[in-house]
Amino acid sequence: MNDLRRGAACPHRELAVGWALHALEPAGDSLVAAHMPDCSICTSTAAETEEVGATLGLSVPDAIPSAELEQRVLRVTAAKWEAPVVVLAPSTSPPRHITRWFWLRAGGWLRPRR
C-alpha cells in the first residue's frame, strides 16, 4: 500500500502534496525542498502526487504545436555545443559533436559553418 493511502505519519505530508503540484508559496516550497531528502514518506508522497498530476496532464485536450517549434528546439540545443567547436577546435570533430551534426543534418535545416 502506498504512503498516501497508508496515511504514514509525517507532519509535512500535506505540504509534500502541495510541493509536488507546485502550489506552495516560496517559503513552504523551500521548507519542503530542504525536508525531502531526509524523509522517505514525503519523498514517496511527492512522487505519487506527481504521477497523479501527470495523469491529469494527459487528460487535457490534444493540441498540436507549430512545425517551427522543433526547429526552435534544434536551434537552441545546437547553439550550446557549437560554440566550443568554433573557439577550441574548428578543424576537428570530436565524437560528442558527430551525433549532433547527424541529427541536425537529418533535420535538413542546418548549414555548415564556415
Next chain:
Amino acid sequence: MAEGPSDAELVRRVRDADGAALSQLYQRFVRPCYSLARRICVDEGLAEDVVQEVFLTLWRDPTRFDPARGGFATWLLTVTHHRAVDAVRKENAIRRRVVAVPEAGEDWSPTPVPGADQAALARVAAGQVRAALHRLPVAQRQVLALAYFGGHTQSEIAVQTGVPLGTVKSRMFTAVQRLRALLTDQLGPDTLVAEARKMRGEQ
C-alpha cells in the same frame, strides 16, 4: 504503438550528448507536453516557449531525471507543468484568475484531430480521468483544478474560496489520495501514467 528504445534508454543516450535520442524523445512527447502547456498557458506562443524550455532543460541536464523516483513521462510532464505554471505566474495573465472547475460534459474532452485514431484513444483516457475527477467532492475537485490547471498557490486558493489555508491543504491532500485510488482502480495495476499513455496510443 511506439516501438524502439525505451524512454530510459533514450535519456541515457542524451546523457552521452546523442542528439538523435533527444529528437526521438521530442517526437514521442512533444504533443502531450504541448497540450498540457497549452491548457495551462492558453496562449499558444507562451505554451511553445514552455515546451522549448522543457526540452532544453532535458538536453542541458538529463541527470535531473532520476529513474529511481518514477517514470520519464511523469518527470517530463511534471517539469512541463511547473514551467507552464511559472510562465503563467510571470505573465500574470488575467485568464488564470478565472479558471473554472470542469463540470460534466465540459471541455475536458480532447479536441479531435484530423485522421487520428489516437484522438479517439485520448478521448477514452481523458474520459476515465474525468470520470474519476467527478467522483471527488466538488470542494476537493475545485482545489485540485485551481492548483493544477489554474496555477494557483494554496494561499491564493484559500483567499479565492474563502476557506482557511489549512482546509485547502487537507482538501488537496485528500483529493490527490482519493483520485489516485480511483485512477488505480480504473486504469489498472501498472503505473497511472503508463496506463494513460497506452490508452492514448502513445506507448
